[in-house]
Amino acid sequence: KNRDDGGPKLMEQFLTARRLVEAGARCVTLAFSRWDHHGDNFGALRQDLPLLDQGLSALIQDLHDRGLNRDVSVVVWGEFGRTPTINKDGGRDHWPRVSCALLAGGGLKHGQVIGATDRLGGEASERPVQFGEVHATLYHALGLDVNKVTVNDLTGRPQFLVDGGLQPMRELVG
Incomplete structure (x- = not known):
């Protein structure tokens, strides 16, 4: 259109x-x-x-x-x-x-x-x-809980999607 x-x-x-x-x-x-x-x-x-x-x-x-x-x-x-x-x-x-x-x-x-x-x-x-807050917000929009979901790094160790315990932006999701 x-x-x-x-x-x-x-x-x-x-x-x-x-x-x-x-x-x-x-x-x-x-x-x-x-x-x-x-x-x-x-x-x-x-x-x-x-x-x-x-x-x-x-x-x-x-x-x-x-x-x-x-x-x-x-x-x-x-x-x-x-x-x-x-x-x-x-x-x-x-x-x-x-x-x-x-x-x-x-x-x-x-x-x-x-x-x-x-x-x-x-x-x-x-x-x-912080950048991580925006990342956490986008993961939240995808239905992913940044406090639970992990991805293994190259050595096989689980890593959280967002460092430092950052959370989705409350202004956008709360």
Whole structure:
């Protein structure tokens, strides 16, 4: 339905993802690899953000229209954040101290922002979230109890899915 919104390759990826889910795929990963803007941050984002917005909103709407939104978790997340200051090339570099993620569907509570940064976006100021909490939340959405389920490592020792006893985010599942 929404295949012509935005850039064709990315829109085709979102459409293919939805079709794979409809066909029974348990996990689908999309790669939009244009986010590493160490230069020309603002110009690049003027092109990239509308593509992501159009494709992601179409995917979420399509999943909702088909009644798949309670069973399908949509996750938009990178492995690190970006510096709060612009570098000499007009870009942002890697920044491990804060990041952001978008979680939708999967029976999670929605319509909220969890956590906050200082006014510069460089440090967490409210409700810091650890990566393991997000992992625990996604495992919970899959029906896996992070306090019980283990996976054997390469030496055969059982390892919990999430280190340090981290639990699903109460704001999303509680």
